Amino acid sequence: MTRQDLILDAQGIHAWYGSSHVLHGVDLTIARGETVGLLGRNGMGKSTLIRTLLGHVAQRDGRIHLFGADLSKARPHEVARRGVAYVPEGRGVFPNLTVRENLVMAARTPEQAGKPAASAWTFERVLHTFPRLAERLTHLGNQLSGGEQQMLSIGRALMTQPELIILDEATEGLAPLIVVEIWRVIRQIRQDGIATLIVDRDYGKVLAQSDRAVVLQKGQVVLAGSSQALADRPELAGFLGV
Secondary structure (H helix, E strand, C coil), rough: HHHHHHHEEEEEEEEECCCEEEEEEEEEEEECCCEEEECCCCCCCCHHHHHHHHCCCCCCCEEEEEEEEEECCCCCHHHHHHCCEEEEECCCCCCCEEEEHHHHCCCCCCCHHCCCHHHHCHHHHHHCCCCHHHHCCCCCCHHCCHHHHHHHHHHHCCCCCCEEEEEEEECCCCCHHHHHHHHHHHHHHHHHHCEEEEEEHHHHHHHHHEEEEEECCCCCEEEEEEEHHHHHHHCCCHHCCC
């Protein structure tokens, strides 16, 4: 894999919240079409790393390249314009907008994203993928169940036609049947060739659906490699607290 193949190339990432030094020299790369799992116990720096890559953490150091451009000091809207979509922990839907409005507010056409129409995530495709949303187009975001809100958050991210989608705890707190549905869509995203970074507590599912994985402990990378190889590492369970 060459640098030209990389969507994300982050090297030596440090991040702070005030005087608290959270990330300590983290390296992370994601190639075109690759799915990478980000694992670790709660409080080990996973969400901080994501927020740092997206430009939400102001106190940061290190080098972040997206599509070859230096975005080490970029703000969130600049990262989003490069084709990075984010499904945040807690879903982040707009409570006073309808399902339709939530979906179309940040949508891009295939032409705007420089993608072939055949592979685009159109409004119609999202509704076909999530039939529940089609039944609730006029409902406000705060009138949806937690599972429906998560479907809406993922659908909205996909309608930006991303090159990279980041899923932060996409199945947390959802009913088992909805969890199955979310993982089905994640498989579809992977089959579409969209690069993906996944954070989820079900590390078995993450490893099964990713090409590589990175494990954080206290803001540092302690394990990294192919998902199959990491699944066989006896120390993995200890790092994940299982």
